[in-house]
Amino acid sequence: xIPFNKPFLTGKEAHYMYEAVYxxxxxxxxxxxxxxxxFFEEKYGFKKALMTTSCTDALEMAAILxxxxxxxxxxVPSYTFVSSALAFVRQGAKIVFxxxxxxxxxxxxxxxxxxxxxxxxxxxxxxxxxxACDMDKIMAIAEKYNLLVVxxxxxxxxxxxxxxxLGSIGHLAxxxxxxxxxxxxxxxxxxxxxDERFIRRSEIIWEKGTNRSEFxxxxxxxxxxxxxxxxxxxxxxxxxxxxxxLENLDMIQNRRKAIWQQYYxxxxxxxxxxxxxxPNLPAxxxxxxxxxxxxxxxxxxxxxxxxxxxxxxxxxxxxxLSLHLSDYNKNHSDFIPELxxxxxxxxxxxxxxxxxxxxxxxxxxxxxxxxxxxx
Ligand SMILES: *Cc1c(COP(=O)(O)O)cnc(C)c1O
Numbered sequence: 001x002i003p004f005n006k007p008f009l010t011g012k013e014a015h016y017m018y019e020a021v022y023x024x025x026x027x028x029x030x031x032x033x034x035x036x037x038x039f040f041e042e043k044y045g046f047k048k049a050l051m052t053t054s055c056t057d058a059l060e061m062a063a064i065l066x067x068x069x070x071x072x073x074x075x076v077p078s079y080t081f082v083s084s085a086l087a088f089v090r091q092g093a094k095i096v097f098x099x100x101x102x103x104x105x106x107x108x109x110x111x112x113x114x115x116x117x118x119x120x121x122x123x124x125x126x127x128x129x130x131x132a133c134d135m136d137k138i139m140a141i142a143e144k145y146n147l148l149v150v151x152x153x154x155x156x157x158x159x160x161x162x163x164x165x166l167g168s169i170g171h172l173a174x175x176x177x178x179x180x181x182x183x184x185x186x187x188x189x190x191x192x193x194x195d196e197r198f199i200r201r202s203e204i205i206w207e208k209g210t211n212r213s214e215f216x217x218x219x220x221x222x223x224x225x226x227x228x229x230x231x232x233x234x235x236x237x238x239x240x241x242x243x244x245x246l247e248n249l250d251m252i253q254n255r256r257k258a259i260w261q262q263y264y265x266x267x268x269x270x271x272x273x274x275x276x277x278x279p280n281l282p283a284x285x286x287x288x289x290x291x292x293x294x295x296x297x298x299x300x301x302x303x304x305x306x307x308x309x310x311x312x313x314x315x316x317x318x319x320x321l322s323l324h325l326s327d328y329n330k331n332h333s334d335f336i337p338e339l340x341x342x343x344x345x346x347x348x349x350x351x352x353x354x355x356x357x358x359x360x361x362x363x364x365x366x367x368x369x370x371x372x373x374x375x
Contacts, residue, residue: 002366004315007179008252008356012244020236028233029213032240036190039246044165046173046192048199050206051242053234055154055176058191059087061232062150062172063122064205065198068093072121077107078324079342080126084152085323088122089332096120097324099339103280105129105349108341109137116145125170126152130182130288131281132161135169150174153192157182158253159288171195177242182256182290183249185242188234205229255356256289259363263292263352266367275374292352293319294370299347306350308373314366315353322346 020032033051040049052058068074070092076085078097085095096115101108105128112123123142125133133151142149149170156166157175167173172195177188193202203213209229214220245252264278271278277295281287296302302318309316322342323329330336352366 002314002353002358002362003355004317004351004353005180006355006357007184010244010248010252012247013241016240016244017237020240025236028235028239029207029216030236030239032236032243033233035243036239036246039243040190040192044192045168046194047196048193048202050191050193050202050232051234051239052174052189052191052206052232053238054083054178054187055152055174055189056083056087057230057232058174058189059083059150059152060090060230061191061202061205062174063088063091063093064228065172065193065202066122066148066150068121071119073117073119074122074124075107075112075115075120076124076323077105077126077128077342078322078339079105079128079320079345080152080323081154081320082323082326083154084124084126088124093121094119094333095323095329097329097337097339097342099337100341100345102341103277104131104282105342105345106131106133107138109134109141112138112141116141116147120145120147122148122150124150124152126154127156127159127166129279129293130156130159130166130290131279132156132159132166132285134282134284135161135164136284139169148172151192154178154189155181155288155290157288157290158249159290160286162284167192168194172198177245182252182288183242183245185234185238185245188238188242191232201227206232252356253288256354257287259354259358260287260289260292262360262363263367266364267294267370270371270374289354292354293349294352295345296348296350302348302350305370305373309366309369312369314369316350318346319349319351320346 037049068091074088074093151170151173153167153173154176173192175190177185204227215223
């Protein structure tokens with residue numbers, strides 16, 4: 001069976017983890033945490049990068065930093081992972097779900113303005129499959145209504161919008177290093193802070209509500225409890241693992257992009273015949289090959305395709321269920337919007353195997369199976 005995902009190891013992970021262990025610095029904010037943070041700050045221009053134990057945690061930090069309070073409204077696409085909404089729900093926010101574009105699962109920036117009320121505080125664009133949302137439009141709306149923008153860049157490492165790195169455009173951004181992402185540490189994440197107003201407070205929230213980071217830099221002569229927060233920082237062992245991956249980022253990205261292109265070229269003919277839809281990359285967006293998906297014409301067709309691939313040794317999987325139709329949302333809100341584009345992706349989108357060690361012959365075999373399926 002060709003799996004959907006297989007975590008890739010560069011070979012240096014255990015070495016760096018051993019180094020973290022034998023130097024006796026196992027808790028967070030040591031050498032490897034700082035190396036990873038510096039990597040992101042220098043390569044992508046984030047004003048400040050803080051390693052976290054997950055993208056979910058980074059989003060929770062963002063919700064605290066945005067000072068989201070009960071009654072505030074946060075606009076989130078419905079076609080996303082639970083965490084994009086849950087991190088703000090935990091602060092008491094009401095989630096206003098937004099629809100996807102018709103030809104792309106990202107939030108439809110043209111429909112955004114109609115969702116804004118005087119209670120709106122934050123917009124959370126999710127760069128699905130690592131493909132940029134229309135950030136100029138989103139940032140202009142945020143500026144007009146004095147809102148904050150938190151990019152859910154969980155899938156968006158090393159991807160760009162008009163040449164600008166994703167995660168560097170919103171006031172805050174969250175990345176994931178979960179084992180299903182391009183660059184991994186098992187569980188892990190990163191909060192990128194691009195608005196300087198948030199930098200001081202972000203370190204305090206990260207370190208359990210204390211000003212410990214300032215103390216270790218010698219800026220204050222004792223540290224204590226000054227704010228809310230939690231234990232958001234990962235151990236050095238996690239950052240050591242991640243650092244080995246970051247050193248090989250270009251190698252990982254190049255292989256993933258080659259696989260993506262092979263799928264695209266091999267399936268283009270089916271799109272031209274109107275049989276299925278391939279990923280649509282707007283002119284402003286790059287491709288980081290986080291995912292290769294296709295969109296079938298109906299739920300029945302998708303179910304049959306997944307079954308056919310499985311019978312032939314290939315694990316292909318659907319993705320998100322619309323959050324606005326989730327049990328949680330139905331039980332917690334009195335208004336369920338109609339979001340047809342989101343529902344269409346929930347019913348018809350299927351993801352193909354995508355991982356570093358996937359071989360050219362395997363990709364060719366998967367392409368052939370899909371062509372055979374559609375006759
Ligand atoms: C993976 C993912 C998350 C959650 O990441 P974790 O690191 O597992 O918390 C959040 N949002 C999106 C869009 C994701 O793809």
